[in-house]
Amino acid sequence: xxxxxxxKKSFGSKEVLRGVDLxxxxxxxxxxxxxxxCGKSVLLKHIIGLLKPDEGEVLIDGEDIAKMSDxxxxxxxxxxxxxxxxAALFDSMDVEENIGLALKENTNMSKPDIAAVVAEKLxxxxxxxxxxxxxxxxxGGMKKRVSLARSLATNPEYIxxxxxxxxxxxVMSDQIDDLIKDLSDKLKVTSIVVTHDIFSVYDVADxxxxxxxxxxxxEGTPKELTETNDQLIxxxxxxxxxxx
Ligand SMILES: Nc1ncnc2c1ncn2[C@@H]1O[C@H](COP(=O)(O)OP(=O)(O)OP(=O)(O)O)[C@@H](O)[C@H]1O
Ligand SMILES: [Mg+2]
Numbered sequence: 001x002x003x004x005x006x007x008k009k010s011f012g013s014k015e016v017l018r019g020v021d022l023x024x025x026x027x028x029x030x031x032x033x034x035x036x037x038c039g040k041s042v043l044l045k046h047i048i049g050l051l052k053p054d055e056g057e058v059l060i061d062g063e064d065i066a067k068m069s070d071x072x073x074x075x076x077x078x079x080x081x082x083x084x085x086x087a088a089l090f091d092s093m094d095v096e097e098n099i100g101l102a103l104k105e106n107t108n109m110s111k112p113d114i115a116a117v118v119a120e121k122l123x124x125x126x127x128x129x130x131x132x133x134x135x136x137x138x139x140g141g142m143k144k145r146v147s148l149a150r151s152l153a154t155n156p157e158y159i160x161x162x163x164x165x166x167x168x169x170x171v172m173s174d175q176i177d178d179l180i181k182d183l184s185d186k187l188k189v190t191s192i193v194v195t196h197d198i199f200s201v202y203d204v205a206d207x208x209x210x211x212x213x214x215x216x217x218x219e220g221t222p223k224e225l226t227e228t229n230d231q232l233i234x235x236x237x238x239x240x241x242x243x244x
Contacts, residue, residue, distance in 0.1 A: 001023070001024065001025055001026050001059075001061060001062075001190075002022075002023070002024040002047060002058070002059070002060055002158070002190070002192075003022075003023050003024075003057070003058075003059040004020050004021060004022045004023070004024075004043075004046075004047070004056070004057070004058050004059075005021060005056050005057045005058075005059070006019050006020075006021060006055065006056040006057070007019065007020040007021075007043070007046060007053050007055070007056035007057070007058065008020075008053060008054045008055040008056050009039075009042060009046065009051065009053055009054050010054055015214055016039040016042050016214060017039050017042060017043065017046075017053075017214050018213065018214030018215055019056070019214070019215055020039075020043060020056070020211070020214070020215060020216055021215075021216060022209055022216050022219065024190060024192060024207075025190075026190050027184075027188055027189075027190055028190060028191075028206040028207060029180065029181070029184050029190075029191040029192075029193060029204050029205055029206045029207075030190075030191070030192050030193070030205070030206070030207050030208075030209065031192075031193045031194075031195060031200065031201050031204065031205035031207070031208045031209070031222075032044075032192065032193070032194045032195075032208075032209050032210075032211060033194075033195060033196075033198075033201060033208060033209070033210050033211070033236075034210055034211030034212060034217075034236075035212070035236070036196075038211045038212065038213075038214070039211060039214060040162075040194040040211060041085060041162055041194065043194075043211070044082075044160050044162055044192065044194060046058050047060075047065075047080075047160060047192070048065075048076075048077055048080050048082060048160065049065045049066070049068070049073045049076070049077065052066055053066050060076055060079075060158075063076070078106075078154050078156070079154075079156050079157050079158060080156050080157075080158045080159070080160060081148075081151030081152055081154070081156040081158070081159040081160070081189075082151055082159075082160045082162075083144070083147055083148055083151055083159070083160065083161045083162060083164055084147070084162055085162040085163045085166070088147060089135040089143060089146060089147055089150075090135070091134065091135050091136055093134075093135075094131065094132050094133060094134055095118075095122070095130050095131050095132070095133050095134075095135070095138075095146050096115065096118050096131035096132065098135070098146060098147075098150055099117075099118045099121055099122070099146065099149050099150045099153055100114040100115070100117065100118050100153065101150070102150075102153055102154055103117060103153055103154070115131075117153060118131060118149075118153070119131070121149040121150075121152045121153055122146075122149050124149065124152060124183065124186075125145040125146070125148050125149045125152075125179060126145065126175075126179065127142060127145050127146065127149070130142070130146075139172075140167055140168055140172070141168055141172035141175065141176065144164060144168070144176055145176075145179070148164075148179065148183075152183070152187075156189065157189055157190060158189060158190045158191075158192070159183065159189050159190075159191045159192075160191075160192045160194075161180065161191065161192070161193045161194065161195075162194050163194055163195060163196060164176050164180065164193065164195070164200075165177065165195065165197045165200055166195075166196060166197070170199075173197060173199070173200070174199075174203070177199075177200050177203040177204050178203075180193060180204045181203070181204050184204075191204075193205070198237060201222055201225070202222050202226075205221075205222050206221070207219065207220065207221060208220065208221070208222050208225050210225070210233060210236065212232065217232065217233070218230070218233055225237075
């Protein structure tokens with residue numbers, strides 16, 4: 001379980017997070033929406049300790065990650081898969097090396113054992129036999145899948161997705177949404193999905209949170225979101241619909 005309590009973060013004089021409270025239960029898919037620049041990526045980075053809070057707490061299974069040593073933090077991070085905004089693959093490495101990198105550097109696993117994990121994770125994301133391809137030879141959707149396979153390499157309990165469908169066509173976006181659902185069902189992971197794509201919300205979310213002015217403005221089910229009479233949320237949903 002992830003508990004975010006009164007989380008505050010400023011950059012210079014710019015207050016980005018002004019007291020975020022959000023609890024994410026084990027095994028669910030939590031979607032986070034909100035206007036560009038409202039702090040969604042900053043929030044995700046706090047959850048894996050890439051940024052430290054000015055105030056407040058981020059508890060992962062009851063442990064405050066802001067108080068952890070680098071070693072403890074590293075251990076917790078291994079339990080997280082993170083699909084960054086943009087695929088962030090290493091162009092000089094082939095698919096197998098990209099996916100196996102964390103295992104090669106941080107474990108004593110043999111080459112054949114790593115190859116077996118890579119093959120298994122590629123299978124999970126619906127891509128077989130592309131181990132020897134270079135990222136530059138892959139389509140946008142394939143790159144996302146490969147980076148997802150990479151984030152699954154350490155068998156994480158939590159997967160964080162930052163804009164997983166941005167830049168993909170609607171068919172490919174649907175496939176990535178299906179994959180997010182599939183992984184959540186098969187692996188019983190807890191997923192946090194930041195998205196601009198309102199269709200993704202209805203496709204994958206068990207719960208949805210909307211950020212506004214540095215706080216969680218709304219938290220509920222997708223159905224509660226669509227049925228609300230709140231003008232700010234209605235405007236946000238209407239604008240997003242029109243953009244698509
Ligand atoms: N390391 C940093 N240093 C200074 N400012 C930052 C830093 N990281 C983020 N910001 C600022 O914090 C604000 C929130 O950024 P963030 O990337 O979280 O937005 P976002 O909600 O993810 O937007 P988008 O939907 O466009 O990805 C922005 O104004 C951004 O410029
Ligand atoms: Mg972002």
